[in-house]
Amino acid sequence: MLTILGRGQKYCDGVSRRAFLKIGGFALGSIGGVGLADILQAQSAAGTKSSHKAVINVFLGGGPPHQDMWDIKTEAPAEIRGEFQPIATSVPGIQIGECFPKIASMMDKFVAIRSVVGCSGGHDAYQCVSGWPRGAMASLGGPPSIGSALAKIRGPVDPSVPPTVGLAQNTSHGPWSESGQAGFLGDAYKPFKPNGEMMADLTLNGVTLDRLQDRKTLLKSFGELERAAESNRGLNPFTEEAFGVLTSSKLVDALDLSKEDPKLVARYGDGKPYQYQYDGAPTCNDHLLIARRLVEAGVRSVTLSYGRWDSHGANFDLVRDHGGKLDQCVSALVEDLDERGMLDDVTVVVWGEFGRTPKINPNAGRDHWPQVSCALLAGGGMRTGQAIGSTNRLGEHAVNRPVEFQEIVATIYHNLGIDTMTTTLIDPTGRPQFLLDRREPMRELV
Secondary structure, eight states: OEEEOOSOEEOTTSOEEOOOEEETTEEESOSSSOOHHHHHHHHGGGOSOOSOOEEEEEEOTTOOOGGGTTOOOTTSOHHHHOSOOEEEOSSTTOEEETTOHHHHHTGGGEEEEEEEEOOOOOSSSHHHHHSSOTTTTGGGTOOOOHHHHHHHHHOOSSTTSOSEEEOOOOOSSGGGGOOOOOGGGOGGGSOBOTTTTTGGGGOOTTOOHHHHHHHHHHHHHHHHHHHHHHOOOSSOHHHHHHHHHHHOOHHHHHTOGGGSOHHHHHHHOOOOSOOSOTTSOOOOHHHHHHHHHHHHHTOSEEEEEOOOOOOSSOHHHHHHHHHHHHHHHHHHHHHHHHHTTOTTTEEEEEEOSOEEOSSOOTTSOOOEETTOEEEEEEETTOOOSEEEOEEOTTSSSEEEOOEEHHHHHHHHHHHTTOOTTTOEEEOTTSOEEESOSSOOOOTTTO
8 A cells, every 4th residue: 555645634633644654564654553654763872783693483373292303201101201212312321202303413513401491381482582471561561572572682784684583374373373562662663574464564565675675765755835834854764664664575575585596595405295283383483494584684582383293192193394484494594594694693482381291191182280391592692412300200390500580581681682680661651670589590590
């Protein structure tokens, strides 16, 4: 949609409102709602930008079974141990599940956390993208996700590329495709979603760049007409940046895998055929490649939802399918980042909302188990080649080095160059709020 409204009007408050131009979903100087120019203006409060550190957050929606992935229970009875055997990794003394041979071969670049505790039990990505349980700071609008906080604190790397992007496919169970919320920071800092509500924002809807420039000139003319009354100097820098996003191909190119080396695309795989998806996310291996391309283009935070791990039935068939595909794309991502010299600057985290029951149910499945979960990390300059924490013989609860969600998120912030011990964000009441309650990063990793 292209809309240009004419001369400025006087409203009941006596304030003259500037005409606005709207292309696709971006409103420049719009009245009501949040347009791209508003977002860029809000993000200008970020201050000095750091070097381009980034995070790729892979959410395994549904709750992956910890004891079938990174914490194989060889000494447990068969009704708990299940069908999988441990395999050796490139790090002596560390074994992981047999469905992950590629990750095992490069375990020196990974960290397996086997004792994640504090799961809220909700079937959603909220804790994994923010570190907070759903409902925290409800009176303020909720805490911001990692990507939204990063957008506020650091701002964009490139004015034509949004700082935070959510790639999660829309899912029938909506919370499994959550890319993070801006919380009390407001919509100006919410993730850009090219696969969802904001796809139209990338499209000029039949408006050529030449015509867009004509309308840019027209908007400047409107500003000149109103200058005497409003001391308006024409387009502000945030509107200029908004035009930059619309006219730049950088973001669109990053999303276009036809521009990538076909051999590299094949290394990641496509995750097809999609199986066990039901109301969850497909196993889109190519989303991890797109995530790398987005980071390379200037995005600071990419979130995505991979697979549907709610294995109340046929758990072992599901893990063979999802696990093998995840093994391929995660190993390819870490290898790709390393080859490009990006791995120390990009943190990769792979985790879900909770673990699964030690005892296998009559349907060969595992049910919800918020008592303990797991996570896999790589990059970010961390000390990798470790397995941290452990559960008891039956995989029921953490017995050694329980790790809170917020410790992992604090580590991610640390890797991004943000000091969680001192950094605060101003809430709508004007009070500073720390990013997390538990603010120290994991001592084993930093």
